Amino acid sequence: MTDPSYTDLRRYNQTIAALHADPDVTGDLLLVGMWLARATILRDPPEGENGWSVEAAARDLYPVATRPAMNSFGQWTAQETRPDVWRVHDVLTKDIRRYDLWADQPGGKRGHTVCGAKTPRKPRCGKTVTVATTLTDPATGRRRMVGACRRHTDWWQEQTRANREACASVEIPRPPANAGGALARHISLDWPALWQGLDPKWVPPPEVDGWERPALRLVVSSASPSQPMVAGGPPRPRFALIDGALS
Ligand SMILES: [Zn+2]
Incomplete structure (x- = not known):
């Protein structure tokens, strides 16, 4: 890893402050947001071939699993030696941009x-x-x-x-999104690809105030953490983070 530039450090600092100031970003979501800020802005850890992985975040944030998991014999085990990938999964899934009743x-x-x-x-x-x-x-x-x-x-x-x-007798429009997407306000990432990876049925909900944020990629390894899954959808630039883009 090369030393980050002053601009990157400044942007990182601003992003961390903004995450802390956002009342919708608390608890585990804040933790994952801080990990993503470090990864996407300071490139620490560096981006993998398909982007960063949810598993990498889990290794840093929750190295010891807290939730029991089913082993290959169908028994529940503590899975103490593996990172808590599902915890990061859950945090990100709850923050999927959507209409919430x-x-x-x-x-x-x-x-x-x-x-x-x-x-x-x-x-x-x-x-x-x-x-x-x-x-x-x-x-x-x-x-x-x-x-x-x-x-x-x-x-x-x-x-x-x-x-x-x-x-x-009428065609009912999809309601505009009113929930989720809190991290996407702060972190430049290919969120639509991530949300499709977390929920294959996800399609972008209508937005009332044109909400768009392309760029870097976090990949979801769904069933098997060792097999990274790149989300579908149209190809997007993976390096669209431009100096001054997040002023
Ligand atoms: Zn009544």
Whole structure:
């Protein structure tokens, strides 16, 4: 490894600071982000033939596996001598850029849905729900949880029926992404290729504010860590990191 230039060191420092300042980047995600910053900016470790590997990150970050794994005899073992590749896998998978139903709900997570029926006194009943489902906005594809308490199931069934009808005759667009992609805000990497490697069914979700970041490559070795898998998709430049690109 050659000594990094002053520009690279400065960019590395700025990236690490930005990762720390980002409220969406915490815990293991922050750790993996710091590893990626060092790899992609300072070239430490240097890039392999197909890019960096998830396994290399796991070797540095989690050299001793913490989760049991199935051995070839079908028994669960502690796998103490191998790096925790799946941990890096999980961190990156949770950060895949996507539309997330729960991120689109007012409470931001499960368990926040209350009865939405209008009552004579209140715009919303607010009682604990006994039934719940998602209604799709036919214009945007965004989904909203709608539930009802025991008293308002008729209202809820009518909402559900009306929504089904409204969606039946139109082509529902894919909703814009609203979750994941936190590391991609800071690290220049061929993220679409990585996300396809982590989830072969992944296709780029629509973005409301044109979100694009090409470049360096981290490869996923899925079933067998010894067999690196290069994600499919259109070829992308592997060295698109240009001085000043991340000002
Ligand atoms: Zn109610």
